[in-house]
Every structure is written in structure tokens, then in C-alpha cells.
Amino acid sequence: MKFFVIILTLFIYFVNAINSALDKPCLARRISGRSVICVCNFTYCDDITRDVPVNGSYVAYTTSEAGARFQKTIGAFQTLNHSLGCCRTSFDINPMKTYQAVEGFGGAVTDSAAINWKSLPEVMQKYLIDSYFSLKGLEYNMLRVPIGGCDFSTHPYAYNEQPENDTKLSNYSLSYEDYYYKYEDIVPAFTNPLTQRRENYQRLYFGCHIIDNIPMIKEISKVATSPVHIVATTWSPPVWMKTNHHFVGINQLRQEYFDTYALYHYKFLEKYAEEGINIWAITTTNEPIDGYFGLARFNTLGWSVEKMGEWIVNNLGPMIRNSVFKNVKILSCDDQRFTIPFWFNGILRKYPKALDYIDGVGVHFYADKIVPAAVLYAVSKTYPDKMILATEACEGSYPWQTEKVELGSWPRAISYITDILEDLNHNVVGWIDWNLSLNMRGGPNWAKNYVDSPVIVNAEENEFYKQPMFYAMGHFSKFIKRGSRRIEIREKKSFFTWSVKNVAFLTPDGTVVVVLLNEGSVRSVCVKCGKKEAILLLEANSITTMEFVCDV
Ligand SMILES: *[C@@H]1O[C@H](CO)[C@@H](O)[C@H](O)[C@H]1NC(C)=O
Ligand SMILES: *[C@@H]1O[C@H](CO)[C@@H](O)[C@H](O)[C@H]1NC(C)=O
Ligand SMILES: *[C@@H]1O[C@H](CO)[C@@H](O)[C@H](O)[C@H]1NC(C)=O
Ligand SMILES: *[C@@H]1O[C@H](CO)[C@@H](O)[C@H](O)[C@H]1NC(C)=O
Ligand SMILES: *[C@@H]1O[C@H](CO)[C@@H](O)[C@H](O)[C@H]1NC(C)=O
Ligand SMILES: CC(=O)N[C@H]1CO[C@H](CO)[C@@H](O)[C@@H]1O
Numbered sequence: 001m002k003f004f005v006i007i008l009t010l011f012i013y014f015v016n017a018i019n020s021a022l023d024k025p026c027l028a029r030r031i032s033g034r035s036v037i038c039v040c041n042f043t044y045c046d047d048i049t050r051d052v053p054v055n056g057s058y059v060a061y062t063t064s065e066a067g068a069r070f071q072k073t074i075g076a077f078q079t080l081n082h083s084l085g086c087c088r089t090s091f092d093i094n095p096m097k098t099y100q101a102v103e104g105f106g107g108a109v110t111d112s113a114a115i116n117w118k119s120l121p122e123v124m125q126k127y128l129i130d131s132y133f134s135l136k137g138l139e140y141n142m143l144r145v146p147i148g149g150c151d152f153s154t155h156p157y158a159y160n161e162q163p164e165n166d167t168k169l170s171n172y173s174l175s176y177e178d179y180y181y182k183y184e185d186i187v188p189a190f191t192n193p194l195t196q197r198r199e200n201y202q203r204l205y206f207g208c209h210i211i212d213n214i215p216m217i218k219e220i221s222k223v224a225t226s227p228v229h230i231v232a233t234t235w236s237p238p239v240w241m242k243t244n245h246h247f248v249g250i251n252q253l254r255q256e257y258f259d260t261y262a263l264y265h266y267k268f269l270e271k272y273a274e275e276g277i278n279i280w281a282i283t284t285t286n287e288p289i290d291g292y293f294g295l296a297r298f299n300t301l302g303w304s305v306e307k308m309g310e311w312i313v314n315n316l317g318p319m320i321r322n323s324v325f326k327n328v329k330i331l332s333c334d335d336q337r338f339t340i341p342f343w344f345n346g347i348l349r350k351y352p353k354a355l356d357y358i359d360g361v362g363v364h365f366y367a368d369k370i371v372p373a374a375v376l377y378a379v380s381k382t383y384p385d386k387m388i389l390a391t392e393a394c395e396g397s398y399p400w401q402t403e404k405v406e407l408g409s410w411p412r413a414i415s416y417i418t419d420i421l422e423d424l425n426h427n428v429v430g431w432i433d434w435n436l437s438l439n440m441r442g443g444p445n446w447a448k449n450y451v452d453s454p455v456i457v458n459a460e461e462n463e464f465y466k467q468p469m470f471y472a473m474g475h476f477s478k479f480i481k482r483g484s485r486r487i488e489i490r491e492k493k494s495f496f497t498w499s500v501k502n503v504a505f506l507t508p509d510g511t512v513v514v515v516l517l518n519e520g521s522v523r524s525v526c527v528k529c530g531k532k533e534a535i536l537l538l539e540a541n542s543i544t545t546m547e548f549v550c551d552v
Contacts, residue, residue: 022049023046023047023048023049023070023072024044024045024046024047025046025069026038026046026067026069026070026466027039027040027041027044027046028067028069029408029465030067030408031407031408034406034407034408034409034410035065035066035067035408035409035410035413035468036067036069036408036468037407037408037456037465037466037467037468038069038465038466038470039463039464039465040124040127040128040131040463040464040465040466041124041462041463042121042123042124042462045124045127045130045131046069046466047130047131047134047136047137048061048070048136048137048474048478049135049136050139050478050479050547051072051074052511053511053547053548053549054549055549055551056076056077056532056549056551057074057075057076057077057548058074058075058076058077058527058534058536058546058547058548059072059073059074059546059547059548060072060073060074060075060536060544060545060546060547061475061479061544061545061546062538062539062542062543062544063413063468063471063472063474063475063542063543064539064540064541064542064543065410065468065540065541065542066539066540066541066542068539068542069471070471070474073537075534075535075536076534077529077532077533077534077548077551078532078533078534079531079532080528080531080532080533081533087524087525087526087535088493088494088497088523089491089492089493089494089497089500089523089525089526090491090492090493090525090526090527090528090533091489091490091491091492091500091502091504091514091516091525091526091527091528092489092490092492092528092529093487093488093489093504093512093514093527093528093529093550094487094488094489094490095487095506095512095529095530095550095552096487096488096552097487097488098485098486098487098488098506099427099485099486099487099488100380100387100427100428100429100485100486101429101483101484101485102429102430102480102481102482102483102484102485102486102505103142103229103387103389103429103430103482104140104141104142104226104229104430104477104482105138105140105141105142105430105431105432105433105473105476105477105480106140106141106142106143106144106228106229106430106432106433106477107132107140107143107144107432107433107434107435107436107454107473108143108144108145108146108392108432108433108434108435108436109143109144109145109213109216109217109220109436110145110146110213110434110435110436111146111213112435112438112439112443113216113435113436113437113438113453114213114216116437116438116439116457116459117129117216117436117437117457118216119439119457119459120457120459120462120464121462124462124464125219126219127464128436128437128455128457128464129216129219129220129223130223131455131466131470132220132436132455133220133223133224133225133228134223134224134225135223135225137223137474137478138470138473138474138477138478139224139225139226139477139478140224140228140473140477141224141225141226141227141228141229141477141482142228142229142230142231142430142432143217143220143228143229143230143231143432144230144231144232144233144391144392144432144434145213145217145230145231145232145233145279146232146233146234146235146286147159147232147233147234147235147264147265147268147282148234148235148236148237158236158237158238158239158247158299159172159173159174159238159264159267159268160172160173160238160264161238161239161240164238164240165240166260167256167257167259167260168260168263169260169263169264169267172264172267172271173271174214174271174275214272214275214277217230217277218276218277221277226481226482229280229281230277230278230279230280230281231279231280231281231282231283231331231362231389231391231432232265232268232269232272232279232281232282232283233282233283233285233286233334233391234264234265234285234286234301235285235286235298235299235300235301236291236299236300236301237253237257237261237264237301241253241254241257241260241261241264242254242301247298247299247300248296248297248298248299248300249291249294249300250291250292250293250294250302251291251294251300251301251302252291252292252301252302252303252304252307253301253303253307253311258310258311258314258315259315259319261311261315261316262311262315262316262319262320263319265282265316265319265320266319266320266323266325268282269282269320269325269328270325273325279325279328280328280329281328281329281330281331281359281389282320282328282329282330282331283330283331283332283333283334283362283391284303284308284311284312284316284330284331284332284333284334285301285303285308285334286300286301286334286335286392287300287334287335287336287364288301288302288303288308288334288335288343289302289335289336289339289343290302290335291303292304305342305343305346305347305350306350308332308347309347309348309350309351309354310351312330312332312347312351312354312357312358313351313353313354313357316330316357317330317354317356317357317358318357320357321357329359329360330357330358330359331358331359331360331361331362331387331389331391332344332347332354332358332360332361332362333361333362333363334361334362334363334364334391334392335362335363335364336363336364336366336367336368336371337363337364337367337368337371337373337375337376338367338371338375340361340363340375340376340378340379341375341378344361344378344379345378345382348383355383355386358386359386359387360379360386360387360388360389360429361379361386361387361388361389362389362390362391362392363376363388363389363390363391363423363428364390364391364392364393365390365392365393365394365419366393366397366398368419368422369415373422373423373425373426374426376388376423376426376427376428377426377427379427380426380427387429388423388426388427388428388429389428389429389430389431389432390419390420390423390428390430390431390432391432392432392433392434393416393419393431393432393433393434394433394434394435394451394452394453395409395412395415395416395451395452395469396412396442396450396451396452397451404441404442404450404451404452405438405440405441405442405450405452405453405456406452407456407465407467408467408468409452409467409468409469410468410541412452412467412468412469413467413468413469413471413472413543414472414517414519416433416469416472416473417472417475417501417517417543418501418517419431420472420473420476421501421502421503421515421517424476424486424503425486425503427486431476433454433469433473434451434453435451435453436453436454436455437453437455437456437457437464438450438451438452438453438455438456438457439456439457439458439459440456440457440458442456452467452469453467453469454466454467454469454470454472454473455467455470471543472543475515475543475544475545476515476545478545479507479513479515479545479547480505480507480513480515481507481508481509482508483507483508484505484506484507484508484513485505485506486503486504486505487504487505487506487512488504489502489503489504489514497523498519498520500516500517500518500525500538501516501517501519502514502515502516502517503515506550510549511547511548511549512529512547512548512549512550513545513546513547514527514545514546514547515543515544515545515546516536516538516543516544516545516546517542517543518538518539518540518541518542518543518544519541520540520541521540522537522538522539522540523537523538524536524537524538525538527546529548529550529551529552530550530551530552531551531552532550532551534546534548
């Protein structure tokens with residue numbers, strides 16, 4: 001028996017060694033004054049396999065400003081020995097004290113993401129999807145999909161724009177056969193050096209929703225390592241349903257179309273189901289405050305607290321729950337976290353019955369730097385059975401960020417990491433990034449609302465670039481599997497050392513995953529769990545994910 005265990009252990013080591021040897025390292029391109037980007041081209045794209053930690057040892061992965069990308073190290077746990085006293089910073093992990101269960105991590109398949117994906121040669125389309133979703137990639141397991149158009153489309157559109165005032169949505173179709181204007185202005189056609197063909201973007205643009213988004217989701221589902229949970233969101237319904245008859249501006253839903261707008265969601269679930277794609281959750285409209293106050297220059301639908309409550313209780317809730325899609329989750333809010341206390345809680349004060357229909361709230365990232373995460377407790381304390389999911393984030397969206405795509409930016413990776421750590425430590429169950437891939441300008445985007453993305457596609461050079469933000473996401477998504485529970489982790493440090501931001505999880509496989517963000521210079525820390533401890537070296541300006549079995 002013992003012999004068998006030794007052989008098994010050797011075998012595991014052997015497999016690990018092979019896997020590690022097979023990891024394809026980052027093809028680093030240093031951007032002057034910044035960190036590196038990893039270049040994927042027609043023949044090469046880096047990948048990473050997660051090594052299963054063997055008892056008594058840990059596997060750690062490090063990404064740093066200096067250029068490490070998922071750099072693996074293996075180390076040993078030792079019996080606690082207080083005479084060592086080596087660490088000025090230590091982390092006490094208690095797997096017995098558990099918090100929220102994780103749903104997952106992901107990004108958004110917008111029209112723009114799909115168009116950029118499609119602008120690559122086929123072999124690179126596969127690289128891009130594998131990089132995010134496969135066993136050798138970040139193992140994303142969540143997606144957000146717009147219902148109809150959003151700003152990251154090539155023009156504003158919705159389903160069933162014609163005929164007007166069609167309460168039954170008799171002409172609801174995913175493919176829209178529509179005008180081709182504007183797109184050529186946004187992304188000029190170019191000659192693909194590989195094929196020597198002049199790429200016709202109009203082909204992609206023409207009904208891109210059905211042509212590109214659905215195939216992209218299908219390709220994703222083929223390689224994903226756990227079922228992909230899709231969150232679908234409407235930015236704006238057809239303008240005839242709205243008080244101002246425009247996609248943008250101050251507007252609300254016309255009272256006579258409350259049921260039609262619920263049907264608009266139901267039909268989307270139905271159309272995607274016909275394509276073999278099940279939607280996991282819908283939200284109750286993207287950023288309802290924007291349209292209410294006229295804050296945005298992109299597609300919106302404004303909602304007051306009262307009207308939203310009324311719509312959920314009288315229209316959307318009953319329609320979904322009395323249908324074959326009754327298990328589809330309904331997430332409310334889908335707006336900045338500061339809206340929770342007055343907006344989401346406002347709905348529930350006025351329409352407590354909405355609680356019967358709502359599974360939780362979606363929160364967006366853009367005001368997180370000024371609004372304390374403590375507001376999230378307004379949900380998890382008051383409604384402990386409702387989930388909080390981070391449904392949208394991106395860098396480069398603020399007006400003062402004049403450089404929309406900042407290749408190689410380390411501060412933008414830190415911004416993602418800090419926000420994810422903060423959210424996870426406040427009971428958030430998952431974190432969905434925006435556009436999976438954008439072009440070198442951060443588009444296409446009909447409203448010229450260009451932003452950054454973890455993957456930037458340079459179709460003219462037949463390359464795409466994995467930004468530091470990409471690896472930032474991976475330090476969570478690849479290791480914190482769905483069903484993992486957050487566990488207690490306590491930092492003990494001497495007064496004069498800076499804090500290392502942290503979070504810890506117990507995975508369904510029984511391993512412990514710890515994520516540590518070191519924003520200072522190089523140092524050693526002790527990680528203690530049960531009767532054992534390990535010393536871990538944290539590189540300067542780095543994020544480290546450590547996985548091990550806790551011997552309690
Ligand atoms: C891809 O990058 C590698 C490494 O720089 C290079 O050797 C290879 O020629 C590139 N392939 C193409 C098609 O550019
Ligand atoms: C590792 O330890 C766990 C419990 O501590 C045990 O269930 C498991 O069998 C061990 N695995 C190996 C390979 O020794
Ligand atoms: C603890 O560490 C000290 C110093 O390395 C060593 O002498 C001692 O034997 C260790 N004790 C145990 C229980 O491992
Ligand atoms: C249905 O929608 C299409 C656009 O998708 C439009 O061309 C057609 O005229 C519409 N049909 C009716 C009856 O309005
Ligand atoms: C749709 O309804 C609006 C408002 O009631 C009305 O002004 C408009 O003429 C109607 N459009 C059609 C095509 O019936
Ligand atoms: C496709 C796209 O960009 N969608 C979004 C990308 O991120 C920005 C930032 O929020 C959003 O505004 C876009 O809607």
C-alpha cells in the first residue's frame with residue numbers, strides 16, 4: 001500500500017514536471033516605462049497549467065511588474081516552529097470559518113469583442129478563446145452578453161425595432177438586417193498580410209450579433225472547464241417603448257409597454273435557447289440611473305425606484321417565474337455600488353414582494369475608488385440569501401484617462417486586483433470584466449466611448465496582446481473554482497511594515513487558495529494553516545496565488 005502511495009506520488013510529481021515543462025512562457029514585449037505585454041501571433045501563444053499541489057507542499061504562481069507572468073514555484077510546509085520567528089508578516093488561515101460561495105469569473109461577449117475576435121486568423125481566434133477559457137488558460141466560467149446593442153456595438157440597435165408599438169414583439173429576431181453606415185468610419189478596412197485579402201468588415205458588421213456573438217459563445221463553451229454561466233443585460237429596448245423615442249438621453253419605459261419589456265427579455269432567453277445556449281441570469285437593465293438622469297452618451301433606459309419595483313413585481317418577475325425559464329436568476333441594480341442603499345434597498349422598501357423574484361444584485365466598478373465597499377453589507381447583512389455579483393468593470397473609461405488603451409500598464413492591473421480583493425472580502429460571489437477583446441483604439445464603439453481591455457487585438461499585425469490585467473484576472477479565475485468558499489485569513493504584521501492585501505478560499509477539491517498582493521519591495525511572509533507553516537517569497541510589486549492542502 002505504502003509502495004503504491006509512493007509510486008502515485010512520484011507519478012504526480014512526474015506529471016507536474018511534464019506539465020510545467022509544457023507551459024509556454026509569455027513572449028514578453030516591454031513597453032517603455034511600463035510592464036510587459038505578452039504577444040500572441042500566428043504560431044505562438046503563452047499558456048499555463050495549474051499544478052495539483054501534493055500534501056505538504058504548495059504551488060505558487062507569481063505575476064510582477066518586473067515581468068514575471070504566472071511564474072511557478074513549489075515549496076514545502078513545515079511543522080509550526082515558533083523559534084523560527086522569521087517573518088515580520090504572517091497570515092493565519094482558518095478553513096473552519098467560511099463565508100460566501102463563489103460563482104465565478106469572466107468577461108463580456110459584446111459585439112465589439114466578437115468583431116475583434118473575428119478579425120483574427122482562425123488559429124489565433126482559437127488562441128484567444130483558449131487563453132481565457134481553456135484548461136491551459138484562465139478558466140473563465142462566466143460571461144455577460146448584451147441583449148441587443150450597447151455602446152460597444154457599431155451602431156445603436158435593439159431587437160424588434162419594426163414594427164413600432166408591437167406589444168407582442170411579433171418581429172423579434174436576433175439577426176438584424178440593417179444599415180451598414182458608420183462602421184467603415186470607426187475601423188477602416190485593411191489588407192490582411194497573411195491572406196493578402198482586403199478584409200471586409202461590413203461582412204462582420206452585417207448582423208454581427210448572430211454571426212459572431214453566438215459562434216463565439218459556442219466556441220467558448222467547447223473549451224470551458226466548467227459550465228459557463230451567462231448573464232444577459234438590456235441597455236435599451238427599441239425606441240418606441242421609451243418616453244423620449246431615442247436610445248440615449250433622459251428617458252423611461254412607457255407605462256403601456258411594461259409587459260412588452262418583460263417579454264423582450266423572455267424572447268431573448270427563448271432565442272438563445274433555440275441556439276442551444278442557456279442563459280443563467282438576466283439583470284433588470286444596465287445602469288438604470290444613467291437614463292433616469294441622462295448621465296450617459298450611450299444606450300440607456302432610465303428607471304425610478306418605484307417604477308422598477310412595480311415592473312419586477314407585476315411584469316418581469318411573474319413572466320419569468322411562470323415560464324420554462326423559471327430558474328433563470330434575476331439580478332437587480334446592475335449599477336454602481338453607491339446605488340445600493342438608496343436605489344436597491346429603496347425598491348425593497350416600497351415593493352417588498354420584489355424579494356420573491358430577485359436573486360441578488362449586480363454591481364459595477366466605476367465608482368469603487370471613492371465609495372467604500374462597506375455599502376455592499378447593505379445587501380449581505382439585510383438579505384443574506386441574496387448574492388452580490390460584480391457585473392462590469394474596465395479601465396480607461398474615466399474622462400481624465402486620455403490614453404484609452406495603455407499597453408503594458410501595471411497600475412491598471414493593480415486597479416483590477418485591488419477591486420477584486422475588496423469585493424471578494426465583502427461577500428461578492430464573482431467578478432465579470434467588460435469586453436473580452438478590443439482593438440488598438442479600445443473599440444469599436446459607436447459612441448466613441450473607447451476603453452481598455454485585458455486583450456488588445458492588433459489585426460493589422462496579426463497579433464494580440466495579453467495585458468497585465470489579463471494575468472490579474474487569472475490569479476483569481478484559474479484557481480478559485482466555482483463553489484469555493486471564502487475562508488478566514490488574518491494578517492499579522494509588525495507596525496512598520498506595509499500591509500499585503502489578501503483573500504483565501506477553500507476549493508471544492510479541498511485545497512486552500514490564497515491570493516496576496518505585494519505593493520512594496522521584495523519580502524518573505526509566513527503562511528500558517530493548521531499545524532503547518534510555509535515561507536513564501538513575495539516579489540516586489542507582484543501578485544501571488546498560492547495553493548496547498550491545509551493539514552488541520
Ligand atoms: C511569432 O513570434 C515568434 C517569437 O517572436 C517568432 O519566432 C515567430 O516567427 C512569430 N510568428 C509569426 C507568424 O510572426
Ligand atoms: C492528502 O491529505 C488528505 C487529508 O489531509 C488525504 O485525504 C489525502 O489522501 C492525501 N493525499 C495524498 C496523495 O497523500
Ligand atoms: C525549530 O527550529 C530550530 C531552529 O532551526 C531547531 O533547532 C528546532 O529543532 C526546531 N524544532 C522543531 C520542533 O522542529
Ligand atoms: C422586421 O424587422 C426587419 C429588420 O430586422 C425589418 O426589415 C422588417 O421590415 C420588419 N418587419 C415588419 C413587418 O415591420
Ligand atoms: C406608436 O405610438 C405612438 C405613441 O402612442 C404614436 O405617436 C405613433 O404614431 C405610433 N406609431 C405607429 C406606427 O403606430
Ligand atoms: C463593448 C464595450 O465596450 N462595452 C463596454 C466596454 O466597456 C465600456 C466601459 O464601461 C462600456 O461602456 C462599454 O459598454
